[in-house]
Amino acid sequence: MMNNPYEAMESVVAMPQNELEARALIRTASRLNNIKERWPVSFRELNEALDLNRKLWTILVTGATEKENPLPLEIKQNIFSLAHFIFKHTFSVMTNPSVQALDILININMNIAKGLNEQSSKSS
Numbered sequence: 001m002m003n004n005p006y007e008a009m010e011s012v013v014a015m016p017q018n019e020l021e022a023r024a025l026i027r028t029a030s031r032l033n034n035i036k037e038r039w040p041v042s043f044r045e046l047n048e049a050l051d052l053n054r055k056l057w058t059i060l061v062t063g064a065t066e067k068e069n070p071l072p073l074e075i076k077q078n079i080f081s082l083a084h085f086i087f088k089h090t091f092s093v094m095t096n097p098s099v100q101a102l103d104i105l106i107n108i109n110m111n112i113a114k115g116l117n118e119q120s121s122k123s124s
Contacts, residue, residue: 016120018116018117018119018120019116019117019120021060021113021116022112022113022114022116022117022120023113024056025056025109025110025112025113025116026109026110026113028049028052028053028056028109029105029106029109029110029113031049031052031053032049032050032053032102032105032106032109033102033106035049035102036099036102036103036106039099040099043097046093046094046097047094050090050093050094050105053086053090053105053109054086054087054090057083057086057087058083060079060083061079061080061083064076064079064080065079065080082108082112086105086108089101089104089105090105093105
């Protein structure tokens with residue numbers, strides 16, 4: 001256990017961007033999975049988790065599609081399309097909550113996180 005909060009911050013700052021993104025995706029997927037396992041949950045709790053996932057994807061798509069981002073155009077377009085799907089699906093779940101609808105968001109987050117982690121392990 002770290003007693004010095006600066007040590008924890010140093011390890012996060014030193015972490016590559018794709019690892020940080022993978023961790024964030026796993027955390028939001030875990031939160032959605034926790035809701036799925038305890039279904040039904042309050043509307044407020046569900047919407048908070050969905051909103052957190054939406055905010056994360058807003059950050060991811062904004063960063064990935066910036067002009068300065070070195071990703072190839074095709075990958076930028078794919079990320080944009082995936083984020084668009086996630087936003088539409090999220091609002092659909094908010095208006096018509098169902099436990100099965102959470103699986104899509106959980107699976108997307110986990111698969112993207114897996115890809116980011118594999119990318120990180122190849123570049124180290």
